[in-house]
Structures are given as C-alpha cells and as structure tokens.
Amino acid sequence: MADAILHGVVRSIIERSGSSIFQQIGSIWGVKVELEKMNRTVSTIRAVLHDAEEQQDESHQVKDWLLKLRDAVFDADDLLSEFSTHVLQQKVMDSEVSTFFSSSNQVAFGLKMAPKIKAMRRRLDDIAKDRKNFKLKLEDRPVETRVVTRGRETHSFVRKEEVIGREKDKKAIIDLLLDFDTEENVSFISIVGMGGLGKTTLVQYVYNDEEVTAYFELKMWVCVSDVFDVKAIVEKIIESATKKKPQNLEMDQLQDVLRKNLNQKYLLVMDDVWNEDEEKWCSLRTLLLGGSKGSKVLVTTRTELVADITSTVSPYFLKGLLENQSWSLFKQMTLGKKQEIVNPNLEAIGREIVEKCCGVPLAIKTIGRVLYFKKTEAEWLYIKNELPNVIQLRDGIIPVLKLSYNYLPSHLKCCFAYCSLFPKNYLIDKFTLIQLWIAQGFIQSSEENLQLEDVANEYFMDLHWRSFFQEAVEDQGRNMFFKMHDLIHDLAQSISRIECTLFDSNAKNVNEKVCHLSFPSYRSSFFKENLTLLVKANKIRTFILTSYPYLTSFD
Numbered sequence: 223m224a225d226a227i228l229h230g231v232v233r234s235i236i237e238r239s240g241s242s243i244f245q246q247i248g249s250i251w252g253v254k255v256e257l258e259k260m261n262r263t264v265s266t267i268r269a270v271l272h273d274a275e276e277q278q279d280e281s282h283q284v285k286d287w288l289l290k291l292r293d294a295v296f297d298a299d300d301l302l303s304e305f306s307t308h309v310l311q312q313k314v315m316d317s318e319v320s321t322f323f324s325s326s327n328q329v330a331f332g333l334k335m336a337p338k339i340k341a342m343r344r345r346l347d348d349i350a351k352d353r354k355n356f357k358l359k360l361e362d363r364p365v366e367t368r369v370v371t372r373g374r375e376t377h378s379f380v381r382k383e384e385v386i387g388r389e390k391d392k393k394a395i396i397d398l399l400l401d402f403d404t405e406e407n408v409s410f411i412s413i414v415g416m417g418g419l420g421k422t423t424l425v426q427y428v429y430n431d432e433e434v435t436a437y438f439e440l441k442m443w444v445c446v447s448d449v450f451d452v453k454a455i456v457e458k459i460i461e462s463a464t465k466k467k468p469q470n471l472e473m474d475q476l477q478d479v480l481r482k483n484l485n486q487k488y489l490l491v492m493d494d495v496w497n498e499d500e501e502k503w504c505s506l507r508t509l510l511l512g513g514s515k516g517s518k519v520l521v522t523t524r525t526e527l528v529a530d531i532t533s534t535v536s537p538y539f540l541k542g543l544l545e546n547q548s549w550s551l552f553k554q555m556t557l558g559k560k561q562e563i564v565n566p567n568l569e570a571i572g573r574e575i576v577e578k579c580c581g582v583p584l585a586i587k588t589i590g591r592v593l594y595f596k597k598t599e600a601e602w603l604y605i606k607n608e609l610p611n612v613i614q615l616r617d618g619i620i621p622v623l624k625l626s627y628n629y630l631p632s633h634l635k636c637c638f639a640y641c642s643l644f645p646k647n648y649l650i651d652k653f654t655l656i657q658l659w660i661a662q663g664f665i666q667s668s669e670e671n672l673q674l675e676d677v678a679n680e681y682f683m684d685l686h687w688r689s690f691f692q693e694a695v696e697d698q699g700r701n702m703f704f705k706m707h708d709l710i711h712d713l714a715q716s717i718s719r720i721e722c723t724l725f726d727s728n729a730k731n732v733n734e735k736v737c738h739l740s741f742p743s744y745r746s747s748f749f750k751e752n753l754t755l756l757v758k759a760n761k762i763r764t765f766i767l768t769s770y771p772y773l774t775s776f777d
Contacts, residue, residue: 227721227737228292230636231299232268234663236261238302247309253339260298260343263350267291270358277356284356291349296737296761298342299663305335376493378443380426386554386583387547388424395428395538399489399518400437404535408510408517412529415540416689416707417622418584421522422493424540428520429491437516440488448629450497452506456480459490477509487514495523496629500531507532524626526687542581551583552576555590571602578609580708585619623713626688635717636664637681638690641706642714642722643740643766649695652682652702662738662763734758743767 238244239261248254278285385392398411413421428434429441442462446455456476461467463483468476490510497503510519521532529537543551552572553563563569572593579585592605630638637659644650656678659665665678685691690710695703706714715724722738736759 226632226635226639226717228288228295229268229271229632230662230664231295232264232271233632233666235264235295235299235302236268237666238306238663239264243309244302244305247305251333251336253336256336256339256343260339260346263343263346264295264298267295267346267350267353270353273358274353274356277358281356284358287349287352287356290352293735294342294345294349298346301338301342305339375447376422376443376445378426378429378441378491380423380430382427382430385423385427386551387543388420388427391424391538391540392427392431395424395520396431396434398535398538399428399434399520402516404516406511406534407515408513408519410507410519410521410532410534412521412523412533412537413540414523414526414529414537414689416582416710417524417626418582418619418709419540419542420583421540423583425491425493425520425522429489434489437487438489438518439486439514440483441491442488443491443493445493446495446497448496450495450499450502452502455492455506456509463488480509481512484510484513484517487516489517490519492519492521495521495528495532496525498525498527498531503531524689526689527684530687543583543586544581545576548576548579548581548586549573551586552579552590555587556593558594565599567599568602571599571606575602575606575609578606578708582619582709584622585709588619619709620713620716623709624717626690627713627717630688633664633666634681634685638685639714639718640664640722640738640764642711642718643724643738643764644706645724645740645742645768646708646711647705648768649703649705652679652704656682658764658766735761737761738764740764740766740768743769 239257244257245254248257274284274288278288395411395413401409413425415421429443435441440463442459444455444458444462453473453476456473457468457471460476460479460483463480468479471479519532521528523529523532526537542548549572552575556572557563563572575589575593576586579589589605589609593602596602596605627635627638640659640662641650641655656665656675659678659681660674665674665681667674667677682691686704690706691704692707715722718738720733720735723733723736723740725739725741739756739759739762741756
C-alpha cells in the first residue's frame with residue numbers, strides 16, 4: 223500500500239509548484255517552465271497512485287517503483303521547501319518584495335536552484351514514464367470523492383448463544399424501539415461504533431427478540447454498505463417487506479409500492495451505512511415517513527457524521543466488552559463447549575491476550591480462532607508476542623478497520639497515519655498535533671481568509687467524528703487531550719510503515735528512509751544506548767521526544 227503520507231506530500235508538491243508565488247519567482251529564475259512540467263508530472267503520478275498501491279502486494283516491480291517514487295517525491299518536496307524557505311527569509315530581510323526580486327543575491331541563488339529543479343523534473347519524468355510498464359490505471363475521479371466499494375452483505379439472524387456481554391446494550395436499544403412517546407410517527411435511531419465492536423450482531427440480537435417481534439407489524443432488514451443508491455435501497459426494502467424482488471420498475475412505481483407497504487407500524491434496520499450526503503439521505507427519508515406511530519428506523523454506522531444526518535434521537539454509542547465479558551467470549555472461541563481452562567499458565571497467557579484485544583469482539587474472535595487448535599503454552603506465548611501480526615490476517619480486525627480508513631479523503635489519510643508516532647495509551651495534545659500537521663504541509667486552505675489552524679481543527683474533528691480518536695480530557699474548553707484505541711493505533715502503524723517509526727524497546731533498528739520518528743525521552747538510558755541508530759536516518763522531517771505521562775485508565 224502506498225503510504226498515506228506519500229499522498230499528502232504529492233498533494234503538497236502539486237499545490238506549491240502551481241502556486242502564484244512559485245510561478246512568479248520561477249519566471250525570474252528562469253525555471254517557470256520546469257516548475258509547470260514538474261506540476262504536470264506529479265499530477266500524472268498522483269492519478270495512478272491508488273492503482274499502484276493495490277498492485278504492489280502482488281508485484282515486486284510495482285513495489286520497487288513506489289519506493290523509487292517515494293524517494294524522489296520526498297527529495298522534490300525538500301527542494302521546494304528550500305525554495306520557499308529562501309523566499310520567506312528574504313521577505314523578512316527586505317521591506318519590499320520588489321527589492322527581493324531585484325537583489326543580485328537572488329540571481330546567484332536562482333543560478334544555483336535552476337539546475338537542481340531541472341534535474342529533479344527529469345528524475346520525476348523518468349519515474350512517470352516507467353508507470354506505463356505496469357499498465358497502472360488512471361483514477362477517473364479525485365481521491366477525495368472516490369467511493370470504496372466492497373461486497374459486504376449482512377442478514378438478520380444470529381444464534382442467541384453466540385452473543386456475549388450485550389444484554390445491557392440490547393435492553394437499551396429495545397427501550398428506544400418500544401418508546402411510543404415520540405412526536406414523529408417514524409423515529410430514526412443510530413448505533414455508532416468503530417469496526418469490529420459488534421454493531422451488526424447487537425442489532426441482529428435485538429431484531430430477533432420476541433418482544434420486538436410482537437410489537438412491530440412489519441420488520442425489514444437492509445444492508446446498505448458503501449454505495450448509497452436510493453433506488454437500489456428502496457428495491458431492497460421492498461424485497462425484505464414482500465419477500466419478492468421488484469422487477470423492472472421505475473422510481474415512481476417503486477416509491478408507490480414502498481409507501482403502501484410501510485403504511486403500518488414497522489421496524490426497518492439499515493445496517494452498515496456510510497453515506498454522509500444529507501441530500502441523498504433526505505430523498506430516502508421522505509419515502510419512509512408514512513409508517514404508523516411507533517415505527518422505527520435503526521441505523522448502524524461507524525461515523526458520528528452519519529448519525530448526525532440520520533438520527534432524530536440521540537445516537538447510541540456502542541463500547542467494547544468488559545473484561546469478564548471479553549474473557550467469556552475468548553473461552554467460547556478457544557475451547558468450544560468446554561468452558562474452563564485447566565492449565566493456570568494457559569489461563570494467565572490467555573488473559574494477557576484478552577487484555578490486548580481491548581474489548582473488541584472481532585479481535586477476540588480472530589485470536590480465538592487461531593488458538594482453537596493450539597494447546598501448548600509455547601504456542602499461546604508465540605501468539606501473544608505476535609499479536610499485531612495475527613490481527614492483520616485477511617479475516618482479522620485490521621482489514622475490517624481499514625475499511626474506515628479507505629473511506630477517508632486523502633487529506634485526512636496522511637493526518638491519521640502521522641498519529642502512529644505517538645505510543646499506545648498516550649495522551650495527545652490536540653493543539654500540538656495540529657501544529658505538527660501544519661509544519662508537515664498536510665494542511666492546505668483554498669481560502670485566504672481561513673487560518674490553517676482552523677482548517678486543521680476541522681480535520682481533527684472530522685477524524686474524531688469518524689471514531690479514529692477518542693476524547694479523553696478537555697482543558698476548560700481551551701484544548702483537548704485525546705487518545706487512540708489500541709487497535710486503531712495498530713491500524714495507523716500498519717498504514718504508515720517506514721514513513722513513521724515509533725522507536726520503543728521493541729525496535730531493533732531505524733530504517734534509513736524514515737521521515738518521521740518519535741523516541742521515548744523519559745527513558746534516558748534507552749535513548750543514549752540507541753542514539754547511534756538515529757544517525758542513519760538522514761531524511762528525518764519530524765523528531766518527537768514523547769515525555770508526557772501515559773493515560774493509565776480511560777472510559
């Protein structure tokens with residue numbers, strides 16, 4: 223996977239090389255044409271990045287191409303930074319820009335920079351030409367608007383014995399569904415939580431409850447998933463209500479059939495909703511308002527943004543399982559019907575594994591499936607030590623969480639990946655993080671009157687609403703300190719790869735190509751012992767000494 227931060231740097235190069243100030247100075251230094259060519263070349267490369275990241279796991283040649291591209295892109299960004307830094311320095315020294323442009327020193331600097339820019343442009347051109355060897359596909363839409371489609375399909379059934387630790391949540395949801403004291407005939411309720419928490423399982427559990435079945439005259443289940451196509455969703459609702467698939471009906475005919483079927487007290491589950499387009503939602507919502515009083519639409523989603531659009535009541539935020547609930551689920555997955563671990567050493571290892579799963583049912587189930595056929599202490603210890611790799615299995619938790627990442631616009635992807643620099647359970651200062659994002663060029667504003675800090679704050683809140691950040695402490699409304707869920711942190715590390723390195727006691731070496739590095743300064747002896755390793759990393763753009771206290775408990 224091409225690194226998220228690489229996308230951010232590519233975007234920064236395109237915006238900077240195409241800016242009016244660069245073009246103006248480029249004209250004076252005789253490199254305007256070179257900057258324009260560089261801009262076009264990098265734009266072309268950007269258009270195939272997504273396809274390259276999809277292919278690199280299957281092709282070593284594409285992977286090598288991406289590594290060459292990465293080195294060139296970061297060198298180009300450094301060159302443009304040198305360019306812009308010199309301009310800023312001279313602006314401070316000279317009272318007028320005209321003085322800066324006419325200075326003989328600038329002629330000398332221009333003569334120095336021109337061959338560097340030309341050489342860099344040729345280097346990028348060569349890499350861009352190589353892309354044709356791999357038949358990389360051009361992205362026909364901007365990355366920010368690209369829809370990440372997938373083939374997920376859910377259903378309404380779950381066996382009662384498969385659901386552990388959700389009785390309290392079940393009761394809370396049922397109370398909302400059976401609440402008749404509402405102003406609207408049809409109420410919309412959202413269940414929000416990160417991937418893997420078991421939102422679908424909980425709703426299946428509620429959907430099949432006897433009291434719920436007796437209360438509603440009609441129950442329907444629809445899996446919405448990525449593409450929010452109103453016509454397709456209406457067809458699914460009709461099929462769920464009538465058990466017959468509509469055949470060749472136009473939208474006007476479909477809405478008529480739908481409203482006739484909903485003219486009763488109904489429950490509609492819309493599972494796995496990602497749509498953040500309020501206009502699309504309203505066009506569907508209008509067709510659902512004909513139900514009798516007490517009708518409910520229950521939506522599951524990963525993002526608070528979706529809940530804000532869809533809900534008419536406060537969203538229900540699903541949390542992880544408690545420790546004893548997690549342990550019960552773990553035993554069920556590893557032992558089957560035999561519910562007790564006889565070996566006390568195995569139990570101790572198992573409880574450590576469960577603790578690392580942070581109450582996320584999908585993570586516990588993934589590990590449990592791996593351990594089901596492993597019976598020795600050595601095997602369990604190995605899995606415990608290799609836990610980050612185990613949860614990245616094809617059917618594990620990281621691929622599930624990565625769906626949320628895939629759905630992010632590119633400007634948020636690089637900001638999120640950068641957060642892998644902070645250790646797990648670490649209280650991150652929002653203000654500090656925003657300044658770091660700005661310093662790296664991740665924050666861009668198309669409006670001159672809009673401060674970068676304000677744009678960065680919007681980026682932060684967007685990630686927070688999408689469940690990537692968890693709010694921890696607010697400093698009297700002035701600032702926020704937050705943390706990342708351990709599994710979300712694992713996701714960030716799996717995405718950032720060599721771009722960002724969190725150097726801790728488990729690190730054996732520092733990759734020479736690393737650009738962003740954090741180091742635990744509170745362990746001074748460890749820092750001194752490994753200082754020589756840092757010398758190898760000569761392309762560092764960020765060096766963070768993590769010295770703040772860790773968060774020991776978080777609710």
